[in-house]
Amino acid sequence: xxxxxxxxxxxxxxxxxxxxxxxxxxxxxxxxxxxxxxxxxxxxxxxxxxxxxxxxxxxxxxxxxxxxxxxxxxxxxxxxxxxxxxxxxxxxxxxxxxxxxxxxxxxxxxxxxxxxxxxxxxxxxxxxxxxxxxxxxxxxxxxxxxxxxxxxxxxxxxxxxxxxxxxxxxxxxxxxxxxxxxxxxxxxxxxxxxxxxxxxxxxxxxxxxxxxxxxxxxxxxxxxxxxxxxxxxxxxxxxxxxxxxxxxxxxxxxxxxxxxxxxxx
Amino acid sequence: xxxxxxxxxxxxxxxxxxxxxxxxxxxxxxxxxxxxxxxxxxxxxxxxxxxxxxxxxxxxxxxxxxxxxxxxxxxxxxxxxxxxxxxxxxxxxxxxxxxxxxxxxxxxxxxxx
Numbered sequence: 001x002x003x004x005x006x007x008x009x010x011x012x013x014x015x016x017x018x019x020x021x022x023x024x025x026x027x028x029x030x031x032x033x034x035x036x037x038x039x040x041x042x043x044x045x046x047x048x049x050x051x052x053x054x055x056x057x058x059x060x061x062x063x064x065x066x067x068x069x070x071x072x073x074x075x076x077x078x079x080x081x082x083x084x085x086x087x088x089x090x091x092x093x094x095x096x097x098x099x100x101x102x103x104x105x106x107x108x109x110x111x112x113x114x115x116x117x118x119x120x121x122x123x124x125x126x127x128x129x130x131x132x133x134x135x136x137x138x139x140x141x142x143x144x145x146x147x148x149x150x151x152x153x154x155x156x157x158x159x160x161x162x163x164x165x166x167x168x169x170x171x172x173x174x175x176x177x178x179x180x181x182x183x184x185x186x187x188x189x190x191x192x193x194x195x196x197x198x199x200x201x202x203x204x205x206x207x208x209x210x211x212x213x214x215x216x217x218x219x220x221x222x223x224x225x226x227x228x229x230x231x232x233x234x235x236x237x238x239x240x241x242x243x244x245x246x247x248x249x250x251x252x253x254x255x256x257x258x259x260x261x262x263x264x265x
Numbered sequence: 266x267x268x269x270x271x272x273x274x275x276x277x278x279x280x281x282x283x284x285x286x287x288x289x290x291x292x293x294x295x296x297x298x299x300x301x302x303x304x305x306x307x308x309x310x311x312x313x314x315x316x317x318x319x320x321x322x323x324x325x326x327x328x329x330x331x332x333x334x335x336x337x338x339x340x341x342x343x344x345x346x347x348x349x350x351x352x353x354x355x356x357x358x359x360x361x362x363x364x365x366x367x368x369x370x371x372x373x374x375x376x377x378x
Binding site: 036037038039041042045046146149150153156157 | 274295296297298299301302304305306308309310313
């Protein structure tokens with residue numbers, strides 16, 4: 001493995017790991033707050049799965065000598081994170097333990113956008129010339145079908161439900177569109193990732209995502225915004241993040257930082 | 266949600282099949298606003314740790330159940346002669362029959378039954 005290959009590979013792995021990790025964390029903040037009890041159980045399960053996917057990627061980084069997986073998840077500064085900014089946004093106003101006014105429509109759309117893309121990306125990663133990554137993608141894909149089905153169902157239902165639901169969903173769609181570009185990009189080493197055979201081209205995957213999302217939109221009679229998905233709040237792949245990521249990291253690493261022994265549990 | 270909460274959710278009965286070709290088994294019940302939601306919620310609520318090959322959900326109100334009175338229709342007299350177990354004592358009965366008629370010729374033995 002050449003130093004250049006390793007550098008680009010770790011960059012890609014951090015993107016994959018951090019996307020799933022932060023996304024799963026935000027999802028886990030719905031525990032006990034989801035719209036009804038069966039959804040609460042199903043959503044929590046999905047978040048556990050997704051956290052497990054992050055662990056697989058962090059372990060690949062550990063195997064490359066980047067440090068212990070738990071440390072990578074808990075002890076890095078926000079600027080070292082490579083997740084798309086959309087995934088780090090708070091679920092809504094308030095705090096988990098203090099008057100959470102979370103936005104279910106935003107959560108449904110964010111999860112739909114992300115999971116449609118994640119499936120496309122995993123399919124592409126099956127062809128990666130880094131064998132451990134290709135194997136990880138095959139494994140993770142087995143759970144991805146259900147995750148996607150879950151959010152597609154919520155999306156179709158809320159888009160065709162009451163007027164209020166439709167209005168809230170459309171608002172969430174516009175908001176997610178503003179930053180989905182940050183999920184769809186590979187960041188500054190994108191060309192190298194593809195040239196080195198790690199993953200198919202950013203452009204190809206983005207176009208597949210646009211085609212699949214457009215199809216879903218047309219099912220519920222919604223017109224795709226004419227412009228491309230943007231990254232209004234910065235490019236997380238290059239270490240640019242919102243204050244919401246600091247907020248998330250502070251909460252999720254609180255126990256680990258105060259007593260690393262506790263993480264053994 | 267503008268709809269009345271008391272009628273928005275309905276009970277669904279959840280059935281699963283362990284493997285293709287195996288019988289469908291009733292497993293659980295859950296609340297959902299429609300069949301699509303019931304299906305995705307059933308999957309993760311009940312089969313997260315258990316492999317299955319197939320999953321069905323049925324709205325409880327669509328099931329024609331029996332009333333307590335109708336269940337009385339299952340009442341019946343003993344009709345053991347309609348079942349194999351009704352003939353379990355045949356060997357003993359033959360023996361008793363032969364003993365009773367010891368002096369007469371009875372061609373059928375136990376093995377011939």
